[in-house]
Amino acid sequence: MKKNIAILMGGYSSEFDISIQSGNVVYKYIDRDLYQPFRVHITKKEWFYVDDNDQKHTIDKNDFSLTLNGSTITFDAAFNIVHGTPGEDGLLQAYFELIGIPQTACDFYQAALTFNKRDCISTLKPYGIPTATNYFLNKGDAVDTKAIINTVGLPCFVKANKAGSSYGVSKVKTEEELIPAIDLAYQEDDEIIIESFLSGTEVSVGVITYKGKDTVLPITEIVSENEFFDYEAKYLGKSQEITPARLTKEEEKKVKDLALKVYQILKMKGFSRSEYIFQDGEPHFIEMNTNPGFSEASILPQQAKAAGITIKDLLTNTIEEAIGS
Incomplete structure (x- = not known):
């Protein structure tokens, strides 16, 4: 008998439309x-199943069931491809944990930790994971631009702490640009992370649980036409994504070993895609995405293809890993 799989897409953040695209690829x-x-579309107002005629049918949140033609449908697993909240910050993971339905993303604590860039970096630093120099702000804090520059230097990056797809991110080159960049970041989140600029090759590294083993996929090199790997570069074609990356054997080993170490330190499972920038020959951790983009042109499917894994096989493995865990 076929297993009923709910493909969760949408969410409550600016990444709603991107998640819908990813869900439709799944x-x-x-x-x-x-x-x-x-x-299954997840929105702030309601959760609903969309049939092949684009008709909506309400999901009962009490037990995540669906009533169609008088019959109740329950689910064997949920394929979580919601980018941002509530699919990538632990809320959906905790919900499914409580009601006893397997879901494909990492567990709720790992999701909450990795979605919070500041907390994730703070957790990894004691393990010797190289990162940029950071400065943190909460909404309402006094902003001392000189103190920020003294800490992180210029240029620097101002980022919303809990947001994806480069929403609320600015590259700041002058002191005068800091306040507008901070205001932009606060439109996405009430916490901000300001990072020193790392100059070097940027790579994206997928690590997944495949056939029961933590597996590092072929590395992708990011070459953006813009100042950095922003929304346009990610989704509007203004970048080159080169898989496998043009790295030396030594560089490749360093970043693969580091990415696997980070995945295992954080006790991850399922999909992950982490970003690293080489500076002075050493890869520096930037952030981790636990529900990365999943269009046919997205980085993780590209990497899986380079490893000889089809999208269908990748999806099947992810579902079976979730059900069997």
């Missing part, structure tokens, strides 16, 4: 010999 490639997929 729906397209999921193995229908094994699974009966259901596209």
Whole structure:
């Protein structure tokens, strides 16, 4: 008998539309010999199943069930491809943990930790993981631009602490640009992280649980046409994503070993994609995405393809890992 799989997409953040695109790719490639997929949209107002006629059917949040034609449908697993809150910050993970339905992303604590850039970096630093120099702000804090520059230097990056897809991110080159960049970041989150500029090759490293083993996928080099790997570079074609990355054997080993170490320190499972920048020959950790973009052109599917893993096989493995864990 086929297993009922809810493909969760949407969410409460600026990444809503990107998540819908990712969810539809999962729906397209999921193995229908094994699974009966259901596209479930997660919105602030309601959760609902969208059938093939684009009709909406409400999900009962009490037990995550669905009533169709008088019959109740329950789910064997949830494929969580919600970017941002509540799918990437631990809220959905905790909900499914409570009601006893397996979901494909990491556990709720790991999701909350990695979604919070400041807390994730603070957790990794005692393990010797290299990072940029950081300065933290909370909304309402007094802003001392000179103290910020004395700490991180110029240029620097101002980022919303809990946001994805480069929303609320600015590259700041002068003291005068700091306040507008901080105001922009506060539009996405009430916490901010300001980072020193790292000059060097930027790479994205996918680490997944594949056939029961933590596996580092082929590395992708990011070459942005813009100042940094921003929204336009990620989604509007203004970047080159080169897989495998043009690294020396030594550089490749360093960043693969580091990415695997980070994955295991954080006790991750399922998908992950972390960003690193080489400075002075050493990879520096920037951030981790636990529900990375999943369009056909997205980085993680590119990396899986380079490793000889089809999208269908990747999805099947992810679902079976979740159900078996």
